[in-house]
Amino acid sequence: MLKPYERIDELFRENMRIIQSSETFSFSVDALLLANFVKINKRDNRIMDLCSGNGIIPLILSSRAEKPIDAVEIQSLLADMAERSIEMNGKSDQITMYNADIKSLKTSMKHSSYDVIIVNPPYFTSNQPLKDKGPQSIARHELHIDLKGIVEACRYLITNKGRLYMVHRAERSAEVFTELHNQGFRVRRAQYVYNDTNSRTAMFIVVEAIFNSNAYADILPPFYIYKADQVYSDEMLEVYYGDNRG
Numbered sequence: 001m002l003k004p005y006e007r008i009d010e011l012f013r014e015n016m017r018i019i020q021s022s023e024t025f026s027f028s029v030d031a032l033l034l035a036n037f038v039k040i041n042k043r044d045n046r047i048m049d050l051c052s053g054n055g056i057i058p059l060i061l062s063s064r065a066e067k068p069i070d071a072v073e074i075q076s077l078l079a080d081m082a083e084r085s086i087e088m089n090g091k092s093d094q095i096t097m098y099n100a101d102i103k104s105l106k107t108s109m110k111h112s113s114y115d116v117i118i119v120n121p122p123y124f125t126s127n128q129p130l131k132d133k134g135p136q137s138i139a140r141h142e143l144h145i146d147l148k149g150i151v152e153a154c155r156y157l158i159t160n161k162g163r164l165y166m167v168h169r170a171e172r173s174a175e176v177f178t179e180l181h182n183q184g185f186r187v188r189r190a191q192y193v194y195n196d197t198n199s200r201t202a203m204f205i206v207v208e209a210i211f212n213s214n215a216y217a218d219i220l221p222p223f224y225i226y227k228a229d230q231v232y233s234d235e236m237l238e239v240y241y242g243d244n245r246g
Contacts, residue, residue, distance in 0.1 A: 001084055008088075011056075013242040014063035018056060019085045024077050027056040029225060029236075030204055031120050033193055034167040035060040036239045037206045038118055040067060048072070048157055050102055050119040050150065055082025057118055058095045069095045070114075072102060074144055102145050102153045114157045118165045121150045123172070147172070147179050155183040155211065163188075164209045170202035177207075185209035187217045196226040196233075 002008065005023040010016075020026045035057045040047070044067055049057045052071035061069060073079040079099035086095045100108065125146070145153075147168075154164050164185060168176050170192055177187060187209045192202035202222070224233045232240070 001088060006081070011059065012240060014060055016059055016063060016089045017085070018054065018059060019081045019088070020054060021081065025054055025075075025081075027053060030167045030193075031056045032060075032239050033204065033223070034118065034120055034165060034206055037167075037189075037191070037208065038116070038165045039163070039208070040065040040116065044115040046070070046114045047116045048114040048118070050117065050153065051121050052078075052082060052097065053120070054078050055085050055095070055097060057120065058082075058097075059085060059089060059091065061118075062089075062091050062094050066094065070098065071095060072098045072100050072105065074099070074101050103149060105153055106156055109157060111156055112159050112162075115159050115162045116165070117154050117158055117162065119150060119154065120167050121145075121147060123169045147175060151179045151183045151185070155185070158211045160212050162211050164211065165207070166209070167204055167206045170205045173205045176205065180207070180209045185211050186213045186215050188213070188215045189218045189220060191220040191223055193223045193225065195224075196230065197224050197228045199224075 002019065006019055006021045008017050009020050011018055031053070038061060040061065047061065047067050047069045049061075049069065049071040052058060052073040055071060058069045058071045071082065073082060076099050079097055082097045086092055086097060122145070158164060164180070166176065180187060187207050189208040191206050193204040193206065194202050223235055225236050227233050
């Protein structure tokens, strides 16, 4: 099941396990925050996770709903890790991983076919410095697709009134809102995430946007990862452990 430099980590809240590797890719707190922000309704039929990495978000969501979940990851190493984690957790009948380029989805997937789309996109523009072009840099920098291209793909895949969930760097939140609006999405909920209660600026923003909607946005209270003493906040402990806090 494991390849060199890989390990198995626990997802305590979901009582699941995931394959990770410090040599290629490990998920970060932003993926957990995004998955926690997602709402799955009874009427939702199909779910898509774009920029899926090692499959962390589909695994988390599969513990909350029995809906079919598709996932797309361009890097074959990460897609392979995700597929093995899916099999290890007995989720192969629910989660389907595609090793594919988001830009090619129009030729392989049907228009307006997903009620919920989740995406944890590359945060940094292609003109920002990067150390290498390995798996971590590809996941973090817009080397293969930019924010506009991702939102365009979401517009193609989303159903009418479908919901798009995204996490991004807080400093790019104006771009996120603009691109979503330009592609027919309206932000319904947004929350800024701070490192701790002493932070002067936010680290991330998580958003829920509805396609073809006139809804107004609810700006939720700030989310703090840590308390002032660098101990996890109660909210963050809930994300990690649920009711079984460590």
